Amino acid sequence: MFNLIPEYLLVILAGVVAGSVTRVILLRIDYRQYPGYPHGYLGHLFLGFIASALGAVAIPAIMEPDFAAATFLALAAQQFREIRNIERRTLESLERTELVRRGLDYIEGIARTFEARNYLVMGTAFVTSLAAQFGGPAAAFAVAIVAVLFSMYFMSGQVVGSICDVVPARLSFQGAVMMVDEIGIMNVGIKEMREKILRDGLAVKLKPRDGNARATIHDIGQRNAIAFTAAVVLGTKKDVDIPEFTPMARKNPDTGEVGLYIMPVEQDMEQLIAAVKLTPVLESARSKPLQAGVSIKEVKKQVNPHE
Template identity: 75%
Template sequence: MPEYMPDYLTVILAGILAGTITRFVLLRIDYRQYPGYPHGYLAHIFIGFIASALGAVAVPAIIKPDFTAVTFLALAAQQFREIRTMERRTLESLERTELVKRGLDYIEGIARTFEARNYLVMGTSFATSVAAQFAGIPAAFIVAALSLLVSLHFMSGEVIGDICDVVPARLSFDGAILKVDDISIINVGLKPMREKILNEGLAVMVKPHGGNARATVHDMGQRSAVAFNAAVILGTKKDVDIPEFTPLARKNPDTGEVGLYILPVEKDMEQLIAAVKLTPILESARSKPLKAGPVIKEARNKKVN
C-alpha cells in the first residue's frame, strides 16, 4: 500500500525523534555519576535510537495489522538487559584501578538505570507515535514534551539530602584514633599524617531523619557511594601508597549517624555538604523497615495466640 507509506513514515519518524531526544537529555543527567566517554555517549545514543525505533514501529505494526511484529519487543528487552551487563562489566573493571571505590551497589544502581532509561525511551517514542497516528503532528509534539517531562521526573530519584541533614563536623585524635565528632574512624599511626589530616581534612556528619533513613545510611554500599561522590567532587589526596587519606564513612552504632572523613584537594566545606547531599540513594540501600510495622505486629500477635 504505497499511499500509506508517507503517513507511517511520519509517525515512525516522530517517535524516533522524540525517543532519541529523550535518550540524549537523560544521558546528560548521567554525567554527575558516570564519566561520559565519547564512545560511551555514542553507544548509548545509538542504542537509544534503536529503542525508540522499536517503540515507534510498534504503532504501524498494530494498525496494519501485523500483530506478530510486536513480538520483536521481547527481543528488544533482551537487548537492553545486555546493556545492563555491559555497563556493569565496564564499571567493575574500572573499579579495580579506582583509588576511591564506587562500591558494587553503586555500580549495580548505575547499570540498572542505564537499562531502565531505554525502556523510558521506548515508552516515549511509542506514546509519540500513537499521538502522531491518531491526532496528528501537533499532538505528537505535546505528547513528546510531556513524556520527556515524565521521564525526567521518573529518573530523578531521591538523594541523601532528602532524608538526612548534613552538618559540618570536627576532626580530632584520641591517641591514634581519628574521630569525627564522637565517631571513631580509623587508627592513624604516623604522627606527620595525623597533623596533615587535622590541618587539611574535612568532616561532615550525616544525620538521618527517622528510622527509614537510618536504615538507608546503615547500608555499606550507600556509604561508599557517599564517600565516592565526595571524592569525585572535591578531589582526594589519597594515593596507592597513602591509604591514610582514603575517605571513610563510619556510623555511630548508637544513634545511626554517619561521620564522613575526607582529605580533599579543595578544602571547601560548602562543596562537601552539597556533594554528600546530592549523592543518589541507591535502590539496593533504600529500605523502609518502619513500613513493615503492621505486618510485624500481626506476626507477633499470631505467635502469642
C-alpha cells in the same frame, strides 16, 4: 498504498525523535552517575536511538497488521538486559584501578538505571507514535512533552540530601583514633599523618531524618557511594601508598549518624556538603522499615495471640 508510507513515516519519525530526545535529556540529568567517558555517551545515544525506533515501529506494525513484527519488542527487552551486563562489566573492570572505589552497589545501581532508561525511551517512542497515528502531529507533540517530563521525574530519584541533614563536623584525635565529632573512623599510627590530617582533612556528619534514612545510610554500599561522590567532586590526596587518606564513612552505632572523613584537594566545606547531598540514594540501599508496621503487627498476632 502510496498514501500509507508517508503517513507511517511521520508516525515512526515522531516516535524516534521523541525517544531520542528523551535519551539525550536523561543522559544530561545524571552526569554524577557516569562522569566522563565520551565513547560511552555515543554508545548510549545510539542504543537509545535503536530503542526509540523499536518503540516507534510498534504502532505501524499493529496497524498493518503484522503481529509478528510487534513480538520483536520482546526481543528488544532481551537486548536491553544485555546493556545492563555491559555497563556492569565496564565499570567493574575500571573499578580495579580506581583509587576510591564506587563499590558494587553503586555499579549495580548505575547498570540498572541504564537498562531502565532504554525502556523509558522505548515507552516514550511508543506513546508518541500512538498519538501521532490517532491524533496527528499536534497531539504527538503534546504527548511527547508529557512523556519526556514523566521520564525525567521518574529517573530523578532520591538524593542523600532529601533524607539526611549534612552538617560540618570537627576532626580530632583520641590517642591514635581519628574522630569525626564523636564517631571513631580509623586508627592512624603515624604522627606526621595525624598532623597532616588535622591540617588538611575535612569532615561532615550525616544526620538521618527518620528511621528509614537511618537504615539507608547504614548500608555500606550507600556510604561507599557517598565517599566516592565526595572524592570525585573535591578530589582526594590519596595515593596507592597512602591508604590513610582514603575517604571513609563510619556510623555511630547508637544514633545511626554517619561521619565522613576526606582528604580533599579543594578544601571547600560547602562543596563537600553539596557533594554529599547530591549523592543518589541507591536502589539497593533504600529501605523503609518504618512502613513495615502493618505486616509486623500481623506476625506479632500470630506469634502471641493473647496479646
